[in-house]
Amino acid sequence: MQLHLLTHYPPSNLNRDDTGRPKTALVGDATRLRVSSQSQKRAWRTSETFAVDLAGCLGRRTRQLGKEVFKTLCAGGVSDKLAREWAKDIAKQFGKLKSDKKPVNDSDLEIEQLAHLSPEEWEATFALAQALIARKEGPTEAELRLLTQPRRAVDIAMFGRMLADSPEFNMEAAVQVAHAITVHRAAVEDDFFSAVDDLNRNDTTGAGHIGERGYGAGLFYLYIAINRELLRHNLGGDEALAERALAALVQAVTRVSPTGMQNSFASRAYAGYVLAEKGDQQPRSLSQAFLKPVHDQGEGMFTQAVTALETRCANFDAVYGACAQARYTLNVETPTGTLAELIRFVAE
Incomplete structure (x- = not known):
């Protein structure tokens, strides 16, 4: 199972580097904003969606x-x-x-x-x-x-675990998550801010605090590869639990945002586009579609990104043969598809 998602985030700082600025990556000779896989998995694993839908089946x-x-x-x-x-x-x-x-x-x-x-x-x-x-x-x-x-821990079954001193109890991850990157060239900008001391009534010119933080905005591409057979194996062959796990995962990846600086930016977002693929073929990312940064040429950046993604998918099929046995698309722009049907396609 493979998931390809496009999600737009307004000005935000979803995932910081060691200096407190948004993480970036150089892709196709252009700087992009980046959200690490660890940040995303943490947000999903600790989300209300996982807590409610997988109660009693999560590790610590x-x-x-x-x-x-x-x-x-x-x-x-x-x-x-x-x-x-x-x-x-x-x-x-x-x-x-x-x-x-x-x-x-x-x-x-x-x-x-x-x-x-x-x-x-x-x-x-x-x-x-x-x-x-x-x-x-x-x-x-x-x-x-x-x-x-582990046979009941969905998060360990999905994302694996490594115990250096007891490798026989390690678990291979059934869900592989790429770093999300913007499909276009993006820059980290600086927000200078100040705060007034409410009790300092005599000072009308100064500030009680001044500061600076980095932020960026963009349309992000995220790729996820899921080994369904390995997930079921990691869960002790429990097919019903595997279906619950996949349903919760789809809910989380489409609707749960990384938690970085949400109080400052309220950068909550739902995925605008999802392409789900299933089959026994070797998985492959479609990130190559965005080596050339997307530019808004009149029809809108989102539409162009969807076109680039679907064109690259069709081109892979033309060169390598069908790279999936079945596909399902959700697109809020058209609108096409529903979350309920996407969950059904992935989970069942």
């Missing part, structure tokens, strides 16, 4: 597991010393612990790298903590084997 990504176990043990009456020892034994099953010689705020209980725990692993971890509280004895080696192959 954290370095704080040891601290949470420690709090649980202490609340159950275990001494500070034993609770810390047992919490470390449990947390280090999911990754190497920080080796702080002088720990601050229980930092010695933190895992060095983010660990993505499945619902089964999270439940087993705190069931073990309750068992330790009840019997007042430490965990056995067998009880500490908390890592499993």
Whole structure:
């Protein structure tokens, strides 16, 4: 399954670089605005859509597991010393612990790298903590084997996980997400702003605060490749859960925006165009359609971008043979297609 999306964002700073400015990329000798795949996946994974539609089937990504176990043990009456020892034994099953010689705020209980725990692993971890509280004895080696192959965590099944110290419990991502780029040349601009101190009534000329932030606007192309068979395998062969997962994913990618600086820019947007393809062929992005930046030549940039995308798709078919067995198109400009039908096409 492949998804090709065009989404317009007004002035915004959806995904910042290390200087706080919107990320960019040089494509076809032209600078484009860029939104990283990590930013997009984070927005989808933590969205209300996922929380509601996939309740009970999402993992937790954290370095704080040891601290949470420690709090649980202490609340159950275990001494500070034993609770810390047992919490470390449990947390280090999911990754190497920080080796702080002088720990601050229980930092010695933190895992060095983010660990993505499945619902089964999270439940087993705190069931073990309750068992330790009840019997007042430490965990056995067998009880500490908390890592499993996730079978109920949709986000892990989709986007994978990597455990450096326990590679046998890694999971290959069934959903591959490209960095979104503008289909046209784009520049990062600067917004100078000031704020008035409401209580400083005597100063009518100055400002209580001044600042500057970067922003940009554009029509973004996003490409997603989904290995449906791998997704179903990652979910333990549960076809119904795989369909729920795909339905939630389509809802999220078409309607959920990256969260960067939303309070400052309110850059919420729905996808204006989606081309969905399914088949057993080798997947391929259509980003090549935008090596030459799109220019508004009278019919509108959005329409030209759609034409460039569909022309490139037809050209690939002409050269390589049919690159998909079935396709479905949603276009808000015409309008063509519906979200409900798009979900049905992708999920079933």
